[in-house]
Amino acid sequence: MCSRTNPRSSRTGRPRSPEADTAILKATRAALVELGWSKLTMGDVAGRAGVAKTTLYRRWANKSELVVDAVAVLFDELELPDLGSLQADIEHVVLQFAALLERPETKTALMAVVAESTRDAPLRERIRASIVDRQKRLVLTGRRRAQERGELPADRDPDAVDATDDLIFDVIAGAVVHRALVSAEPVDEAWVARLSALLVGGLGAVAALG
Amino acid sequence: MCSRTNPRSSRTGRPRSPEADTAILKATRAALVELGWSKLTMGDVAGRAGVAKTTLYRRWANKSELVVDAVAVLFDELELPDLGSLQADIEHVVLQFAALLERPETKTALMAVVAESTRDAPLRERIRASIVDRQKRLVLTGRRRAQERGELPADRDPDAVDATDDLIFDVIAGAVVHRALVSAEPVDEAWVARLSALLVGGLGAVAALG
DNA sequence: GCCTTTCGCTACGGGTCGTAGCGTAACTCT
DNA sequence: AGAGTTACGCTACGACCCGTAGCGAAAGGC
Numbered sequence: 001m002c003s004r005t006n007p008r009s010s011r012t013g014r015p016r017s018p019e020a021d022t023a024i025l026k027a028t029r030a031a032l033v034e035l036g037w038s039k040l041t042m043g044d045v046a047g048r049a050g051v052a053k054t055t056l057y058r059r060w061a062n063k064s065e066l067v068v069d070a071v072a073v074l075f076d077e078l079e080l081p082d083l084g085s086l087q088a089d090i091e092h093v094v095l096q097f098a099a100l101l102e103r104p105e106t107k108t109a110l111m112a113v114v115a116e117s118t119r120d121a122p123l124r125e126r127i128r129a130s131i132v133d134r135q136k137r138l139v140l141t142g143r144r145r146a147q148e149r150g151e152l153p154a155d156r157d158p159d160a161v162d163a164t165d166d167l168i169f170d171v172i173a174g175a176v177v178h179r180a181l182v183s184a185e186p187v188d189e190a191w192v193a194r195l196s197a198l199l200v201g202g203l204g205a206v207a208a209l210g
Numbered sequence: 211m212c213s214r215t216n217p218r219s220s221r222t223g224r225p226r227s228p229e230a231d232t233a234i235l236k237a238t239r240a241a242l243v244e245l246g247w248s249k250l251t252m253g254d255v256a257g258r259a260g261v262a263k264t265t266l267y268r269r270w271a272n273k274s275e276l277v278v279d280a281v282a283v284l285f286d287e288l289e290l291p292d293l294g295s296l297q298a299d300i301e302h303v304v305l306q307f308a309a310l311l312e313r314p315e316t317k318t319a320l321m322a323v324v325a326e327s328t329r330d331a332p333l334r335e336r337i338r339a340s341i342v343d344r345q346k347r348l349v350l351t352g353r354r355r356a357q358e359r360g361e362l363p364a365d366r367d368p369d370a371v372d373a374t375d376d377l378i379f380d381v382i383a384g385a386v387v388h389r390a391l392v393s394a395e396p397v398d399e400a401w402v403a404r405l406s407a408l409l410v411g412g413l414g415a416v417a418a419l420g
Numbered sequence: 421g422c423c424t425t426t427c428g429c430t431a432c433g434g435g436t437c438g439t440a441g442c443g444t445a446a447c448t449c450t
Numbered sequence: 451a452g453a454g455t456t457a458c459g460c461t462a463c464g465a466c467c468c469g470t471a472g473c474g475a476a477a478g479g480c
Binding site for chain 4: 421422423424425426427428429430431432433434435436437438439440441442443444445446447448449450
């Protein structure tokens with residue numbers, strides 16, 4: 001997660017304090033809530049965590065990587081219980097994701113780190129590994145379940161399946177983020193019902209593409 | 211666009227230089243390309259524009275508002291020619307939007323100002339007025355044309371129509387942004403064909419909701 | 421006990437912010 | 451033509467944050 005996973009190190013010498021790690025990440029989330037992304041400073045986080053500023057820089061190179069790690073753990077909450085139908089599964093996970101985006105920490109942090117990642121390849125990879133992939137797995141299991149139920153046809157061309165998975169992921173995540181942060185309107189049951197109807201109705205047409 | 215539209219002022223005294231306005235916005239775009247959002251500074255932009263730093267602050271209160279105005283004009287390029295079918299219209303405008311997002315100025319700036327706007331209501335309104343609404347109009351005209359062609363049923367409940375317009379807008383814009391900036395994969399013809407097939411196929415199901 | 425690494429602490433140069441003050445330039449109104 | 455008003459370029463300023471260096475002390479492995 002953080003740079004503690006360094007292969008050549010931590011074999012000898014004083015080990016890094018795990019309490020400091022968790023305190024820093026917790027302090028980062030608190031600072032995000034109170035100050036938002038742009039006014040959050042490394043010195044402030046260090047003060048909240050009861051830790052020296054140098055301790056932060058020993059673990060994270062900059063603000064972006066720190067915030068990614070601080071927010072990533074929140075995405076562990078996302079789950080995909082089997083509700084019996086593809087549409088119900090979609091609606092449930094979308095509402096979960098929307099609730100996550102409503103939290104002030106994620107609201108101010110997510111777009112900021114993505115914006116930063118457009119000019120920072122390592123950061124982009126970090127976001128992908130600790131946030132994006134975690135969401136994408138939900139799409140894969142949702143599709144598999146729908147196939148087992150017979151709601152979707154079995155796989156033909158594996159490339160087409162991957163492309164459709166990617167598409168569905170970008171459509172769902174993108175639509176929810178855009179609705180919540182750009183349009184700044186609520187992701188409520190009525191909107192989610194429309195979105196899932198659009199997806200379920202459109203999936204047949206996409207599958208026909210081959 | 212900028213604060214020059216101030217009612218009480220500009221009646222007497224030296225008028226603001228329009229050349230300075232355009233030079234500043236141009237310099238801002240150039241700085242976005244070279245430095246990106248996070249390393250762009252007001253002093254740097256002033257230097258590029260051949261203008262004093264105080265002149266910038268007389269027009270824009272902060273970096274975010276300046277960048278919104280600098281990027282907003284790029285969205286004037288977006289057009290929706292009538293290509294004869296709903297799917298063709300969608301694919302064309304999506305490719306246009308994707309090309310816009312590929313430009314380094316918009317790539318680094320859009321997400322950043324949206325992130326900032328989560329804690330800044332005036333900025334959010336500025337983005338809505340000068341960027342978001344400009345895109346949303348395309349959805350409205352696209353739907354109207356499709357109805358005239360008979361591809362979509364005529365309006366019944368006006369509330370439902372508005373809700374569907376909002377949904378389509380968030381889905382299209384959100385999916386393209388997410389694909390381009392979060393997944394960081396190309397918005398090419400193959401992907402666009404899948405997306406438009408999903409939308410056209412799903413619109414019928416959404417219309418059935420009432 | 422020795423070595424290595426982390427810890428908190430202090431201090432630093434460098435950079436950006438946003439503002440104030442100055443004299444000058446440009447335009448309006450009388 | 452002159453007075454009044456506003457924008458301009460320039461300089462300087464305190465405040466803040468960055469990221470790093472150096473210190474002595476603490477906490478582990480060998």
